[in-house]
Amino acid sequence: MALINEVFAGWFDDHNKAIGGNVYALTILLRIKSGRAQRLRADIRALRDDSPFEAIAGTHFARLVILDRLAFEGPVQDAPDTRGELLLFTAVVDGDEWDGYLGQLRHERLQPVWDACAGVPAADDEHGFSAWLLANRLAPSAFYFHYDATVDEAREALRLRDRVREFALANKYVTPKALRDNFRTEFKS
Amino acid sequence: MTVTDYSPRRWEEASPGNVTGEARALTAIGPLRRGIRYAILRLGFLARRYVFFFRRRKVAKLRRLGFIHFARWVLFEDIPGAAGRQPLGHTYLFFESNFNGGFDEYIDAFSYVLEEDMTQIFGSAYNFPGVVPATAFKDFIRRHDYEADHYFSAYPQATANDVACALELADAIDELCRKPDDDAFAFAAAWRGLLTKAQRWL
Numbered sequence: 001m002a003l004i005n006e007v008f009a010g011w012f013d014d015h016n017k018a019i020g021g022n023v024y025a026l027t028i029l030l031r032i033k034s035g036r037a038q039r040l041r042a043d044i045r046a047l048r049d050d051s052p053f054e055a056i057a058g059t060h061f062a063r064l065v066i067l068d069r070l071a072f073e074g075p076v077q078d079a080p081d082t083r084g085e086l087l088l089f090t091a092v093v094d095g096d097e098w099d100g101y102l103g104q105l106r107h108e109r110l111q112p113v114w115d116a117c118a119g120v121p122a123a124d125d126e127h128g129f130s131a132w133l134l135a136n137r138l139a140p141s142a143f144y145f146h147y148d149a150t151v152d153e154a155r156e157a158l159r160l161r162d163r164v165r166e167f168a169l170a171n172k173y174v175t176p177k178a179l180r181d182n183f184r185t186e187f188k189s
Numbered sequence: 190m191t192v193t194d195y196s197p198r199r200w201e202e203a204s205p206g207n208v209t210g211e212a213r214a215l216t217a218i219g220p221l222r223r224g225i226r227y228a229i230l231r232l233g234f235l236a237r238r239y240v241f242f243f244r245r246r247k248v249a250k251l252r253r254l255g256f257i258h259f260a261r262w263v264l265f266e267d268i269p270g271a272a273g274r275q276p277l278g279h280t281y282l283f284f285e286s287n288f289n290g291g292f293d294e295y296i297d298a299f300s301y302v303l304e305e306d307m308t309q310i311f312g313s314a315y316n317f318p319g320v321v322p323a324t325a326f327k328d329f330i331r332r333h334d335y336e337a338d339h340y341f342s343a344y345p346q347a348t349a350n351d352v353a354c355a356l357e358l359a360d361a362i363d364e365l366c367r368k369p370d371d372d373a374f375a376f377a378a379a380w381r382g383l384l385t386k387a388q389r390w391l
Binding site for chain 1: 206212214216218219220222234237238239241244248251252255257258259260261262263264265268269270271275277278279281283285287314315316332333335336337338339340341342343344347349350351352353354355356358359362365366370373374376377380384387390391
């Protein structure tokens with residue numbers, strides 16, 4: 001049954017969700033209001049030392065990128081009209097929580113970022129905010145994940161690994177009984 | 190910010206916004222030319238989604254590299270405009286990677302380990318130089334790369350393999366916790382077995 005699920009996983013799942021995994025790739029492309037890009041860049045860079053995404057549960061990775069212009073290396077006469085700046089926001093999010101995640105993005109420290117973008121709904125319009133982001137969402141053609149875990153699971157596993165290392169070193173030469181008792185204390189209590 | 194002004198400095202130094210702890214953010218965007226390579230790219234993406242064995246083969250190669258947390262490939266043909274969606278007249282490819290290690294080593298691995306896959310993915314881009322030798326391919330990627338103005342990682346000090354190994358170790362410890370441990374000697378043997386198995390996870 002698991003194999004059948006895996007074989008057909010790509011057929012029915014949301015295209016933004018990892019096939020066979022529980023992580024979600026959120027990709028939002030927004031137009032920046034005219035004349036606001038420079039200030040927005042300064043505002044976004046000011047977030048670097050204390051990221052608001054730390055407070056938004058379920059965020060594995062997130063990035064905000066101002067696109068001054070879209071690169072084009074083809075013939076000049078074929079160049080698309082890409083005047084104006086765009087804001088690219090992407091995040092890798094716990095799969096089960098992604099729809100609630102959009103609401104969390106109305107974080108007070110991120111609000112100036114959204115306010116600098118065209119079409120942003122009023123600050124108190126929660127439903128409108130989520131709908132606005134979804135209307136500007138791009139679906140990945142492919143999404144790769146190296147591991148399938150929530151943020152909490154990944155962090156907990158990393159902490160556990162440190163504990164196991166320390167435990168292994170501290171209990172290298174103890175008797176079997178002491179090893180078992182110490183293991184019970186460390187990992188079972 | 191696009192790194193079109195090619196800098197001789199290392200990518201990490203030229204674009205410090207792409208770095209947080211061990212994690213690196215690559216954000217490359219460029220237009221594609223219509224043609225046979227473009228058709229192959231489209232078919233490849235469809236096959237990844239709908240053909241299990243194809244997908245598994247592609248994923249297995251990336252997993253072996255072991256330094257990419259998450260990556261995505263997005264095709265788009267319009268952007269938000271002043272009044273609704275604004276068609277670009279071209280298909281653009283957006284490639285994003287969250288990886289660890291140096292940019293140069295990352296592209297080297299892509300070039301020499303995944304030459305065929307990278308050619309399939311980027312082959313229809315304008316001025317694509319080929320993936321080997323890697324130097325020209327690195328320049329190509331840098332010309333299409335945008336520096337992240339803000340980049341966040343929930344576990345910045347961990348590499349992709351750190352997380353994957355820690356999760357495997359957590360499962361093994363969980364299994365050991367569920368085993369009866371009345372016999373201390375049997376438990377000690379099971380612990381030693383776990384440590385032997387866990388060498389690469391620790």
